[in-house]
Amino acid sequence: MTAPGPSGGDDTASLQRAIDTAAALPLDAQGFRGAVRLAPGRYRIGGTLRITASGVVLRGSGGATVLAADGARARTLITFGNTASYGVVGTPARVADAYVPVGGTALTLSSTAGLTVGSAIVVERPTTQEWIDAIGMRGIFTPNWSLRFERRITAISGNRVTLDVPLTTALEQQYTQATVYRYTFPRISRVGLENLSADGGAMSADPAYATGFHNAALWEFNAVEDSWVSNVVARRFGGAGQTGLGPQSRRVSVLRTQMLDMITTDSSARSNAYLLQGQQNLVRDCQVTATKVHAFTTYGRQAGPNVFSRCTATLVQTTYDSGGHQRWGSGTLYDQLSVDGSLLLVNNGDRGSGHGWSDANSTAYNCVTEGYRVQGPPTAHNWAFGCTGTLLDGSDGEIVSPGTPVLPASLYDQQLADRTP
Template structure:
């Protein structure tokens, strides 16, 4: 059957606004071939990334039901930090079962006051409430994170890195030619490292904004080796360009905890808003943070009156974490010129799905940059009261983010932020806005990469010189993430 593809729409109708007069090459980027997606490619072979690998255990895997092993006493009416931490430590000392779970720490109904920060540092430990009747409440007028999962970690190179010898590896490719495959085997976990160089910074117009002191590190697994060619389990979300950088592949160590979770409860950060310095520290008033953590989750959690920089702070070292069916309500920020973030994705293969935020003056769904992707926001709603604000990448080349079926009372911006803030520059690259409902959206195309929108509604803002498909008219399938996941797993 011939693939029926959506055609690129380089010029919107007047009612939708007009993109830049510089038209991109006409490419039929996406469509359906029978019941599966078909992909178009540009002249270099780049395509819309496969974002379906985001989520717990690589996407499409149901969250486990972990047996409760430790029960927390009823709330004391005083600071319960010590009692809760003791329960977490007790569970952490239990032997893991065959699936790697030590057990759930079960909290009963009531309001547990937390004067400090709870820390989960062992794999296989889940904090579980009894539904909305269980409340974790900040106690004390001091901005902080109430729960942290994992510690900081660092990459360790194993063996000698092999150079990628291809002149160009396009977005969406998972096959690389190396200088040598000696020491590599099928099944090895590897990093594909793409260093940032001054030559590339100059090519994308970020001289004086970006600095060549960071890399994109794609964590992948080798599925096949043929001579000096390897195949990876997950395609890349950024091109590897020999003219700008020398990418390498190596086996690695990166200590993380896994199989940890937070579920079935609510939280209240209101006490922190009384901090005398709240106007400058509200960024720190957060419910949780994931550090070096993988294959973990948050589900069925409602948070009220927090203000932090990422109520769902999935940090740059997190991987394959799902945040499902959550709400961040009535966020309390200030009139600072900088804004807080409601849902913040970093790391790689992370998923936020079926979420809701109500707030004023926030970045509702955003990334911090320098993440390798893929990462996904899907079926989330932002109801920004009093003052509308934005969603989209915040800074520094966040590669491979999908904004899927978002409803935003504000703008969705996949753009070059230039010298704004601390010098944010290009904030999204190879990212996609798909069937999003907005007040307005701007899609800009970075040099050496693409940004796409398909079927988004709202005013198409000026200077939208990215790949804009079907502006003002939703497309099928309804969800890109769901369809890509079905294509891969069926």
């Protein structure tokens, strides 16, 4: 359906009605309800548009369609999905292996009762004080969180199961007892934002913009899977993550997007361009221009894997770093990035609110930087292959071919080809 054209006033309500009309349609065999097409012109958005049903796409008519923030209030212009919580189905089984390595896909369980090939499961790895001590994070990390790897069983042999996607953090019985269980987790799917432009400049007039976590963002994905953003150009946004792929997002692709002329503040914590959380998410072919920004970053306690690939950041004044921001961002691939500034896969110690090891089992691959630092966490790894720029002091991670790119040109492309029938 085609939404009404721009009214000259606040268009939030009319666009939300069009979205809600599409959301009321039945799902088709492919899991879609319909697309809401926006006409060319400048739509003024005084509130927040919300897509909370599966199979709804918001589609512009190309760059001539502009979603413009209206009013001096910092916010997210479009949110996808609500938040959710895990529900355990049946009795969790213990992982019986003394050690399952990074990249592991096979687990021996105390029981496979209730599990079948195709079962959607969680591999839960609780954080313990023993592990925190082993990685040197006493007083920085606290044992009140878990990594939850959402996976699918592809084979069962006795009490041994095979997973569809490798683990990004090792399971070490000396530090923690991992479990496996079937689960429920309500998500919406097959929602998208595509083929338009956006302007967030009006939000920078918010009196709290420069002092608070203002979050002047274009989009945010909550409990969403198998969805996308494509062909979107955004100007003059700021805040904590323009690519707001939150911790409950999964298999979301952000393709061919630009975050230009970002309006950021003096606080590094409030200046992220593309922020990845969740698991199995992809940001590719993106561009950032800003004065001060963490261009490509992750927040912590994420199960991964996640990918930044073939993205460029041009910083016109002060350079900030890219890389994991805090608390064990696990299994991130930084593939063919070009960054004005530094790329850091490091221990941030007590920086900020106590960020500690911010990347673990992550890889920088054929990245072009002013400088890069790759450190090796205890019990884990970080790698750099073929990266150019100054190799910074303290890089005790696994460094291969510094200053000279390696083949294949893109690790993401090669892995995709390897797993595609």
